[in-house]
Amino acid sequence: MKRRVQFYETDMAGIVHFSWFFRYLEEAEHAMWREAGLSIAGGSGVAWPRVEASFEFHRPLKFEDEFEVHLRIVGKDARTIRYEGVISKDDARIATGRMTIKCVSRKAGEPMRSIDIPPAIDSLFQVAG
Amino acid sequence: MKRRVQFYETDMAGIVHFSWFFRYLEEAEHAMWREAGLSIAGGSGVAWPRVEASFEFHRPLKFEDEFEVHLRIVGKDARTIRYEGVISKDDARIATGRMTIKCVSRKAGEPMRSIDIPPAIDSLFQVAG
Amino acid sequence: MKRRVQFYETDMAGIVHFSWFFRYLEEAEHAMWREAGLSIAGGSGVAWPRVEASFEFHRPLKFEDEFEVHLRIVGKDARTIRYEGVISKDDARIATGRMTIKCVSRKAGEPMRSIDIPPAIDSLFQVAG
Amino acid sequence: MKRRVQFYETDMAGIVHFSWFFRYLEEAEHAMWREAGLSIAGGSGVAWPRVEASFEFHRPLKFEDEFEVHLRIVGKDARTIRYEGVISKDDARIATGRMTIKCVSRKAGEPMRSIDIPPAIDSLFQVAG
Numbered sequence: 001m002k003r004r005v006q007f008y009e010t011d012m013a014g015i016v017h018f019s020w021f022f023r024y025l026e027e028a029e030h031a032m033w034r035e036a037g038l039s040i041a042g043g044s045g046v047a048w049p050r051v052e053a054s055f056e057f058h059r060p061l062k063f064e065d066e067f068e069v070h071l072r073i074v075g076k077d078a079r080t081i082r083y084e085g086v087i088s089k090d091d092a093r094i095a096t097g098r099m100t101i102k103c104v105s106r107k108a109g110e111p112m113r114s115i116d117i118p119p120a121i122d123s124l125f126q127v128a129g
Numbered sequence: 130m131k132r133r134v135q136f137y138e139t140d141m142a143g144i145v146h147f148s149w150f151f152r153y154l155e156e157a158e159h160a161m162w163r164e165a166g167l168s169i170a171g172g173s174g175v176a177w178p179r180v181e182a183s184f185e186f187h188r189p190l191k192f193e194d195e196f197e198v199h200l201r202i203v204g205k206d207a208r209t210i211r212y213e214g215v216i217s218k219d220d221a222r223i224a225t226g227r228m229t230i231k232c233v234s235r236k237a238g239e240p241m242r243s244i245d246i247p248p249a250i251d252s253l254f255q256v257a258g
Numbered sequence: 259m260k261r262r263v264q265f266y267e268t269d270m271a272g273i274v275h276f277s278w279f280f281r282y283l284e285e286a287e288h289a290m291w292r293e294a295g296l297s298i299a300g301g302s303g304v305a306w307p308r309v310e311a312s313f314e315f316h317r318p319l320k321f322e323d324e325f326e327v328h329l330r331i332v333g334k335d336a337r338t339i340r341y342e343g344v345i346s347k348d349d350a351r352i353a354t355g356r357m358t359i360k361c362v363s364r365k366a367g368e369p370m371r372s373i374d375i376p377p378a379i380d381s382l383f384q385v386a387g
Numbered sequence: 388m389k390r391r392v393q394f395y396e397t398d399m400a401g402i403v404h405f406s407w408f409f410r411y412l413e414e415a416e417h418a419m420w421r422e423a424g425l426s427i428a429g430g431s432g433v434a435w436p437r438v439e440a441s442f443e444f445h446r447p448l449k450f451e452d453e454f455e456v457h458l459r460i461v462g463k464d465a466r467t468i469r470y471e472g473v474i475s476k477d478d479a480r481i482a483t484g485r486m487t488i489k490c491v492s493r494k495a496g497e498p499m500r501s502i503d504i505p506p507a508i509d510s511l512f513q514v515a516g
Contacts, residue, residue: 007288008148008281010141012192017137018437019409023266030265041321050405054441063141063299136417137410147308148280152395159394170450179276183312192428268399270450275395321399
């Protein structure tokens, strides 16, 4: 995914606020799902809350910088998917992120409950070799 | 409502990004509803989308500034409520905002439809004298 | 400018939070400046705070909706520029925004002070016919 | 630090978007610095970029929930400070976050450079026992 830094993503230190990197990672995730023909909010009573998310920050991003998010699936089991994403600009590594999501059932009026990933979704995502 | 500027609300110009003022206004609105014993997301099939929102910006706010939002209802009809909010710091006027919300029905699977404000809610909010 | 709604731009009502429309307008503004060969944060001791911003909201936007922002300059004087932006999706008008910015001098340690728009910038922007 | 969930912090899943937890952690950090008589943006040519940030999410937060952020310093060396923060609601643990910041010099026109924490700041923060 390619992206340009927006003004409202910067803070008074003149660089992108660190909370935005987690949103960049999620944008890349949802683009990956669209490429697989899915929407992560696709209904059918299933949702995908985040279990863990982390970033290491190597270099800052600034206003109007163009950067790339390279997202891969690095792990999968019956109920979770683990991603790793590298954010880079002109071949310099800016930040490295990791995120684990889990599959839950989602019905109006009921609390979310962990369930197995539906096979029709599971079959579309492979762990990167 | 009293509030302090957070770091992530500033931008690279060193001041609060203008989009945040609309969120400050909304925070004050929801505090006003809580004081009336209500939650604006209180269910019962009713929701309150914004119809219009505007701000005039007089002076900037900076990181860790303490400011006040003084919100009043300045107009009401069967289906809408109009607010005006003044944001000030140490008696200096920072910004003046206006916002109109309308009452809509909200049922799963149906589009939002404009309806009259339920009397139990309407009776709790008076136009400021 | 074309854009897709991101997950973090939605709120619990299932639609884009109204504060995001002001950011969409600003994104389109900065893209307009880039097309003119400028960066709005281009240094040279000048900055562009917002004086006024407003939106009328006609229809909601939802997650993954693709929309367009059509931004025009509708007024200009020695020290200010006025924009109007129409947000639309599949030819349906979603929202109409207006924003006025003013030119200020920006020097470290000094308060911002209103100044005339530098001729080199002024000559690049025309009021839409 | 005590805090209430704001409407714009929720997403279409009806819960607080995970990116907000990192902002909550930072709010608690800046409150800790204020209690020590400091501002994290206090000038004197020093800034505090984040090196790492992570969260484990145990339970969701919802609109108008009141929650607490309990932040502690869990590690310190000559150039970095490590925090751990627990977010809880009514004694239920909602999420656990960690964040490492480093001290850099900050001069106009120069890139940020890692430096030792100034003694006047270092002496104010102790690793929690």
